[in-house]
Amino acid sequence: MDWLKYALKRLLMLIPVIICVTFILFVILSLAPGDVARMVLGADATAEQIAALNHEMGLDKPLLIRYVSYMLDAVRLDFGTSWTGNFDVLEEFSFRLPYTLLVSTLAICFAIAVGVPLGIASAIKQYSLLDYGCTFVVMLLFSMPAFWLGTMCQIFFCLMLRWLPVSGVGSWTCYILPTIILGANTLASMIRMSRTSMLDVIKMDYIRTARAKGNSQKDVILHHAIRNSLIPVVTQIGINFAGTIGGAVVTENIFAIPGIGSMLINAVKGRDVPVVMGTVIFITVIVGVINLIVDLVCALIDPRIDLAS
């Protein structure tokens, strides 16, 4: 039950992280120029109306008191209502989160399923056509930004070839392009990481030992090399997953997916503090949990990792 204790410990450690993140964000949002009440009420509001709204929203109280009362509400899962859209943050979030999680998970799975085998194959056949091809693709994917690649793919596959829908979430085909575009960067890093890691592993002494035992080349790779070479790859997956959720902001906008990314963008534009704060807390928790899962998987693969200490 070491892992359960470890998981609990890690989840508890999320609390100070969330406090830090939210406090910094809260301060920045409060210091940002502009008057929220004026933005809500419009340009022709009177000074009394503005003062009244400020009082109603509690904005006339000191920063620290506002922060503490926000956090106390948040602990009770009351994340407030949007200032601009008049919707409940938690409700909206639970509607939008599945889309973001679906697209991010699909993107990561796509990157792993395609990237890891390609990386391993190009390490085993180092300096082959496949290897050079993979290196080229990695460079290409790393250097193309998602908003450009996404738009180009929309023009080519959706408008010219008419194979796929341009945007929306109407059918499963809508998810194909977003998955590929959002996963492109992770795909590149999966190929590169698993190739490098495999090249390191096959130089190791224990690989030579495995061959000296009478293992064929195939068995050496399957039974001895892959598991060892996956250790750094899994760590990389964790880092990329966090980045992918961030990247979803861009991809969701391009493909008009109603996920948390597009909600966050609109909230930041409209100075909608409850929505921004709420979204960031959720993302922090999600990233924290994903990192925890990654660490547990690492411990599962590598017996040298001792969760108890």
Place this chain on the structure above:
Amino acid sequence: MSENLLEVKDLHVQYNTDDAVVYALNGVSLNLKEGEKLGLVGETGAGKTTLALSVLRLLPKVGQIASGSISYKGEELLDKPESYMLGLRGRRVSMIFQDPMTSLNPVKSVGDQIREVLDLHFPQLTKEAKNEKVDQMLQLVGIPASRKNEFPHQFSGGMKQRVVIAMALISQPELLLADEPTTALDVTIQAQIMALMGQLKDRFNTAVLLITHDLGLVAEFCDTVAVIYSGCIVESGTVEDIFSGKNNHPYTKGLIGCIPDLSKDEDRLHPIPGHMADARTLPSGCPFADRCANAMDKCRKERPEAFSEGTHTVFCHLFDNMRGGV
């Protein structure tokens, strides 16, 4: 007298690296009889490990066997397909590597790694029989069978080398290539490991090729000795031939001279001056000529011929006039 188990004849091995060709073995010949313990002695870079890896055909990609022959029980290994080698490696010829710290797979339990040899070469055994054998073998090398589910990082260096030995000997091979099995271990553990290897060797009647730079170890453990320098065997014979001090190759003399004599009151060690020649150029004469106190003009020009007396063979021009009519 028993047949030769392993016969290496005029073996040339080179490493084709990007910037140069490195000549690792330049015409090495040696014989090993069944059940015999042969010590292969030489300094770092002399080609000892290359020789062992050549026998198993496990040289790294850049390594190439340029010419020569390796015959095992009369079968030419260099002509065999890879599938034949798979049946040989780990079954009939096992190898122990220098560094037990890195030669075990860190993510597999030691029991699994030992059992793998049985999985590969004795697929007809039942699972229970295999586990039984693994337990026995672990106990034989002095590790409680209860530790078989532990991982390499939970063992000390000496214990890991015991695991490696268990792995190498569980198939009861005919030949064990032991590449500096004790170099990475401290001296007390060294003695234990060598004693263990001696015991198991007798039990399974395994021939041993002990690769080492430690002449003391050879004197204690081996029946016969081959001294290798710069990829050439410079002297070979029985342990008595080499350590009697008679008609030794100057290099062997130098090596023996390096062992401090505690019965004399001396302050200094006696190293052999100079370094081994650059292996990127093939020496035209005797490879040791540049470091040899007795070197003559001839030594730098001609490769010395063998001078043999019974079981003792030396490759040195100093013995040219003793060769007589042969």
